[in-house]
Amino acid sequence: MEETIFTVNNVWMMICTALVFLMHLGFSLLEIGLTRQKNTINILFKNVFIISIGLILYALVGFNLMYPGSFIAGVIPDYFFDLFGLASPENGLTAEYADGGYTYWTDFLFQGMFAATAATIVSGAVAERVKLGAFMIFTIIYVGIVYPIAGSWKWGAGWLDELGFYDFAGSTLVHSVGGWAALVAVYLLGARIGKFKKDGSIGVIPGHNLPFATAGVLILWLGWFGFNGGSVLSADPGATSKVLVTTCMAAAAGGLSAFLVSLFKYKQYDLSMFLNGILGGLVGITAGADVMSVTDSIVIGFIAGALIVLGVALVDKMKLDDPVGAIAVHLINGIWGTLAVGIFGDLAGWSQFGVQLLGVVAIGAFCLTTSFAIIYTLKKTVGIRVSKEEEQEGLDIHEHGMDAYPDFRLNQH
Amino acid sequence: MKKIEAIIRKSKFVEVKDALHEIEVNFFSYWDVTGVGNEKEGHVYRGVSYSTSDIQRRFLSIVVSDAFLDRTIDVLLKTAFTGQVGDGKIFVSDIIETYRIRTKETGSESLK
Numbered sequence: 001m002e003e004t005i006f007t008v009n010n011v012w013m014m015i016c017t018a019l020v021f022l023m024h025l026g027f028s029l030l031e032i033g034l035t036r037q038k039n040t041i042n043i044l045f046k047n048v049f050i051i052s053i054g055l056i057l058y059a060l061v062g063f064n065l066m067y068p069g070s071f072i073a074g075v076i077p078d079y080f081f082d083l084f085g086l087a088s089p090e091n092g093l094t095a096e097y098a099d100g101g102y103t104y105w106t107d108f109l110f111q112g113m114f115a116a117t118a119a120t121i122v123s124g125a126v127a128e129r130v131k132l133g134a135f136m137i138f139t140i141i142y143v144g145i146v147y148p149i150a151g152s153w154k155w156g157a158g159w160l161d162e163l164g165f166y167d168f169a170g171s172t173l174v175h176s177v178g179g180w181a182a183l184v185a186v187y188l189l190g191a192r193i194g195k196f197k198k199d200g201s202i203g204v205i206p207g208h209n210l211p212f213a214t215a216g217v218l219i220l221w222l223g224w225f226g227f228n229g230g231s232v233l234s235a236d237p238g239a240t241s242k243v244l245v246t247t248c249m250a251a252a253a254g255g256l257s258a259f260l261v262s263l264f265k266y267k268q269y270d271l272s273m274f275l276n277g278i279l280g281g282l283v284g285i286t287a288g289a290d291v292m293s294v295t296d297s298i299v300i301g302f303i304a305g306a307l308i309v310l311g312v313a314l315v316d317k318m319k320l321d322d323p324v325g326a327i328a329v330h331l332i333n334g335i336w337g338t339l340a341v342g343i344f345g346d347l348a349g350w351s352q353f354g355v356q357l358l359g360v361v362a363i364g365a366f367c368l369t370t371s372f373a374i375i376y377t378l379k380k381t382v383g384i385r386v387s388k389e390e391e392q393e394g395l396d397i398h399e400h401g402m403d404a405y406p407d408f409r410l411n412q413h
Numbered sequence: 414m415k416k417i418e419a420i421i422r423k424s425k426f427v428e429v430k431d432a433l434h435e436i437e438v439n440f441f442s443y444w445d446v447t448g449v450g451n452e453k454e455g456h457v458y459r460g461v462s463y464s465t466s467d468i469q470r471r472f473l474s475i476v477v478s479d480a481f482l483d484r485t486i487d488v489l490l491k492t493a494f495t496g497q498v499g500d501g502k503i504f505v506s507d508i509i510e511t512y513r514i515r516t517k518e519t520g521s522e523s524l525k
Contacts, residue, residue, distance in 0.1 A: 194427060392424035401456035
């Protein structure tokens with residue numbers, strides 16, 4: 001391959017890496033926006049912790065675990081093949097490494113940015129009541145071990161890949177992996193005080209800064225240019241430009257449909273649903289962004305947006321408290337996006353649908369059991385929930401000894 | 414008519430509000446305040462430890478008819494209590510007159 005094209009490809013992949021990094025800012029802003037002022041520092045702390053520890057863990061364990069080269073019993077990545085630390089293979093910095101798409105180092109950093117995302121998703125769901133230390137331990141185990149193993153089954157050329165399972169940029173491998181753990185965590189943690197009242201009604205705990213939440217979602221949308229665009233794994237002109245189009249179409253359709261469905265259902269123009277709908281569309285298109293037509297992507301986004309409104313209501317109905325809608329966005333639409341590959345686009349067909357379903361179930365079972373084991377153990381040992389007093393007065397003042405907006409005083413709910 | 418002003422812990426607010434509703438004290442105003450008191454809170458900011466007597470509390474302003482005074486005070490004393498330093502204070506004062514703007518009612522009638 002021509003050296004120039006290799007360079008161009010690699011530059012594009014590094015830009016995408018930077019865009020995926022930016023998503024961590026998007027997640028942070030969205031999460032603080034949709035929660036209360038008194039827990040802002042705690043949430044920001046969690047988010048900077050996740051990206052920092054996520055990258056280190058990915059260098060020490062994750063990358064080699066996710067792309068193992070061989071498997072024990074076909075399922076467990078060959079742990080001892082090349083564990084601990086990074087070392088570029090001989091051809092790692094040449095066009096030979098990945099068909100001229102990128103270098104070894106770009107490969108590592110791009111995938112590393114993805115890895116931390118799985119824990120960020122959980123962070124939103126457990127916000128405002130989780131004990132920081134317990135959450136950190138969970139993050140280390142989940143990002144360090146669970147995420148790479150699940151990913152290796154497909155992206156590491158594991159058994160799901162051999163069966164023909166298709167997940168372009170991670171509707172299942174990133175978003176559902178985070179979503180399943182969010183579901184388990186929310187279940188084991190219990191609802192925030194005031195979310196479900198004694199009389200059975202659902203309490204409203206409004207977010208404190210919708211401008212932040214909006215900025216977060218738009219930054220996430222921008223980040224998705226890298227998340228999906230980079231998953232082409234080269235700067236192939238046709239593929240990258242098409243992926244960006246399908247990604248944006250699904251995002252736009254998801255937002256519009258969530259707003260329309262919620263308008264129809266609740267007779268109100270609900271910004272937070274619009275925002276969640278955009279994210280739902282993005283998660284929904286992620287599994288098949290490169291195989292969908294423009295029409296397919298709009299339909300997928302539209303259904304994703306409706307699923308958000310119904311999903312958020314369903315989660316509430318099940319007495320699960322998910323402050324940012326992570327379960328509806330990442331789990332429900334992660335599943336939807338993955339299945340959609342068998343329904344729409346170039347790969348559509350019953351056998352493909354079957355394999356997609358198998359992938360959803362297999363990854364789901366793995367993530368449910370592992371996250372349950374981790375969080376349940378934490379619950380029984382160090383505890384996963386802050387005290388009642390701390391929850392009511394705010395995690396910021398108790399865990400961090402300060403206010404997010406010390407010179408700015410309004411009622412702090 | 415009396416005005417009851419109570420400064421309570423934020424963590425006790427929901428309990429107090431629910432208890433007040435139970436005795437049919439349905440209307441009151443509240444806001445967050447910062448006060449200075451005997452209690453000291455230790456904090457660390459960027460490596461510097463400091464203690465401050467500036468404490469955040471919630472301020473409730475409740476106007477009731479005389480018949481409601483005792484039970485309102487009882488509820489506040491009971492539900493805002495933890496036994497630790499910093500549970501807060503209650504002040505009671507007389508109210509000369511009250512008007513409900515919509516109906517022009519005055520006195521106890523306007524408090525219902």
